[in-house]
Amino acid sequence: MTTQDVLVLGGGTAGFLAALALKKELPPHIGVRVLHSSKIGTIGVGEGSLRQLPEFLHSYLGIDARRFFAEVQPTWKLGIRFRWGAGADFDYSFTPQVCVTHPHPDLSRPLGFYCFDNLREHSVTSVLMDNEHAFLRAPDGSPLMEGNYGYHMDNRKLAAFLERYALEQGIELLDDEVREVSADADGVRTLALASGQSVRADLFVDCSGFRSLLLGDTLGEPFVSYRSSLFCDRAVIGGWQRTQEPVRPYTVSETMDCGWCWQIEHEDRINRGYVYASDFISDEDAEAEFRAKNPHITDTAMVRFRSGRYRRAWVKNVVAIGNSAGFVEPLEATAIAAICSAAKMLAQTLAQAGDCAVRDSNRDIFNRYNERSWDTIADFLAVHYRFNTRMDNAFWRSCVNEVDLRGAQPIVDYYRDNGPCNHWQLILEDPLCRFRLDGYYTLLLGQGVAHAQLDTPSARERDAFAQLQKATVQYAARGVGVTEALGAVRGEHWQWRPQHFGVNPGI
Numbered sequence: 236m237t238t239q240d241v242l243v244l245g246g247g248t249a250g251f252l253a254a255l256a257l258k259k260e261l262p263p264h265i266g267v268r269v270l271h272s273s274k275i276g277t278i279g280v281g282e283g284s285l286r287q288l289p290e291f292l293h294s295y296l297g298i299d300a301r302r303f304f305a306e307v308q309p310t311w312k313l314g315i316r317f318r319w320g321a322g323a324d325f326d327y328s329f330t331p332q333v334c335v336t337h338p339h340p341d342l343s344r345p346l347g348f349y350c351f352d353n354l355r356e357h358s359v360t361s362v363l364m365d366n367e368h369a370f371l372r373a374p375d376g377s378p379l380m381e382g383n384y385g386y387h388m389d390n391r392k393l394a395a396f397l398e399r400y401a402l403e404q405g406i407e408l409l410d411d412e413v414r415e416v417s418a419d420a421d422g423v424r425t426l427a428l429a430s431g432q433s434v435r436a437d438l439f440v441d442c443s444g445f446r447s448l449l450l451g452d453t454l455g456e457p458f459v460s461y462r463s464s465l466f467c468d469r470a471v472i473g474g475w476q477r478t479q480e481p482v483r484p485y486t487v488s489e490t491m492d493c494g495w496c497w498q499i500e501h502e503d504r505i506n507r508g509y510v511y512a513s514d515f516i517s518d519e520d521a522e523a524e525f526r527a528k529n530p531h532i533t534d535t536a537m538v539r540f541r542s543g544r545y546r547r548a549w550v551k552n553v554v555a556i557g558n559s560a561g562f563v564e565p566l567e568a569t570a571i572a573a574i575c576s577a578a579k580m581l582a583q584t585l586a587q588a589g590d591c592a593v594r595d596s597n598r599d600i601f602n603r604y605n606e607r608s609w610d611t612i613a614d615f616l617a618v619h620y621r622f623n624t625r626m627d628n629a630f631w632r633s634c635v636n637e638v639d640l641r642g643a644q645p646i647v648d649y650y651r652d653n654g655p656c657n658h659w660q661l662i663l664e665d666p667l668c669r670f671r672l673d674g675y676y677t678l679l680l681g682q683g684v685a686h687a688q689l690d691t692p693s694a695r696e697r698d699a700f701a702q703l704q705k706a707t708v709q710y711a712a713r714g715v716g717v718t719e720a721l722g723a724v725r726g727e728h729w730q731w732r733p734q735h736f737g738v739n740p741g742i
């Protein structure tokens with residue numbers, strides 16, 4: 236099948252990011268259109284990202300960061316602070332923390348061996364987070380905007396910006412509603428619209444959100460549930476206008492009675508959401524718990540979801556991206572990163588397949604990719620539930636006793652015997668897993684999961700590690716908060732620079 240005409244169904248984050256990637260990669264004679272319904276609107280949630288989003292927007296699509304900051308008004312996210320597990324709070328940051336070795340002669344093993352009791356003070360990012368600083372300060376006093384960060388942003392502002400930008404790139408936009416879909420043995424043929432018009436295309440990219448109108452509804456692709464690992468299926472969402480609270484450069488995720496709650500920081504607003512399991516708590520009780528812990532909350536809204544993915548994302552002439560392909564609860568805020576990589580993979584697959592021909596092998600490999608992309612996220616999330624011992628109630632006892640660790644089991648088994656050792660990283664780590672071995676070990680150490688090597692660091696090693704912590708705290712003490720950094724971005728001379736990985740830079 237050759238592709239001359241691509242129709243993206245859906246104008247949420249997934250629809251526009253997919254359309255922009257296709258427009259960038261495909262030859263100009265191939266039409267890219269977006270069909271969406273402003274009456275139906277977008278999901279309106281999806282506010283935290285991983286570091287893949289800034290890379291995708293600015294490095295890959297070439298969107299000017301200064302304009303993005305002016306129109307979408309994001310803030311920076313260095314990672315997640317977990318109020319989780321029985322022990323102290325800990326950070327999962329986008330910069331490797333525990334699987335790294337340090338060039339100190341007395342610290343021969345990865346840092347994770349030395350920080351069972353305190354995961355925060357040896358990592359620059361974590362010290363920045365402790366001090367509520369987004370960046371280190373350069374010698375001239377300005378923010379040193381380097382390192383690994385994602386964005387916090389308002390989902391509706393992001394979708395509205397992407398719509399404007401897509402129009403500027405020559406993407407055609409249709410605002411109408413699909414009423415009926417006709418399909419045959421080769422896939423989807425036509426979409427009949429509310430206006431009476433009907434549209435055809437060679438390839439349909441289904442970004443219709445949880446409806447999964449083409450892949451799930453029309454082609455009947457089976458859904459693979461993650462319910463044996465992830466019990467939550469609803470969220471109650473609310474927020475309030477910021478007053479004196481500092482703008483934190485991280486998301487907070489904290490344990491609740493029957494799930495967990497996020498706190499996401501916008502410049503003018505604080506947004507919270509309680510993700511809960513409806514088998515264990517009623518909607519009314521969840522809302523009451525949410526309001527009791529967040530007395531400033533004004534209006535609330537409830538979203539239902541199911542965690543899982545479609546067996547295949549690309550079937551015949553339909554490829555699903557975004558919530559229409561798969562979904563896991565936003566405990567690590569992964570959906571937008573999954574959208575970015577699927578959009579890029581699809582666009583590049585078509586672009587390199589001469590005449591944009593689609594072969595079975597292209598579909599198969601994309602489907603394998605999509606499967607692993609979602610499954611590796613579900614595996615990682617399972618670890619958050621299985622080892623969280625902060626609460627003793629029916630929900631958390633079920634998590635501790637019943638959560639299926641899925642693909643995470645071999646990593647957990649290895650860690651229990653060998654500690655946070657990266658010797659077998661190549662075997663233990665799936666290259667498609669966004670969290671790497673470092674993320675797994677951070678979550679295991681942070682939740683206080685014991686391993687057999689706990690007592691092995693020598694007195695000399697402990698001493699050297701204490702020196703490293705002291706030096707890190709001193710090094711990162713002069714930082715710049717989000718509000719000051721936003722001022723710098725709005726200044727005349729600011730320029731975005733691609734991020735780079737850094738571990739304890741300068742120490």
Ligand SMILES: Cc1cc2nc3c(=O)[nH]c(=O)nc-3n(C[C@H](O)[C@H](O)[C@H](O)COP(=O)(O)OP(=O)(O)OC[C@H]3O[C@@H](n4cnc5c(N)ncnc54)[C@H](O)[C@@H]3O)c2cc1C
Nearest residue numbers: 245246247249272278281282283413444557558565570571
């Ligand atoms: C509670 C919750 C919290 C989340 N938090 C995060 C987070 O912090 N970070 C993160 O990365 N992700 C998060 N997500 C996921 C995030 O919302 C999505 O990944 C992202 O917004 C993409 O959504 P989408 O574009 O797939 O779907 P949607 O935004 O729902 O867009 C669907 C589009 O399809 C169109 N459409 C549907 N039916 C029709 C029709 N019949 N005719 C025409 N058009 C139609 C709609 O108009 C809309 O334009 C969260 C999700 C939930 C439920």
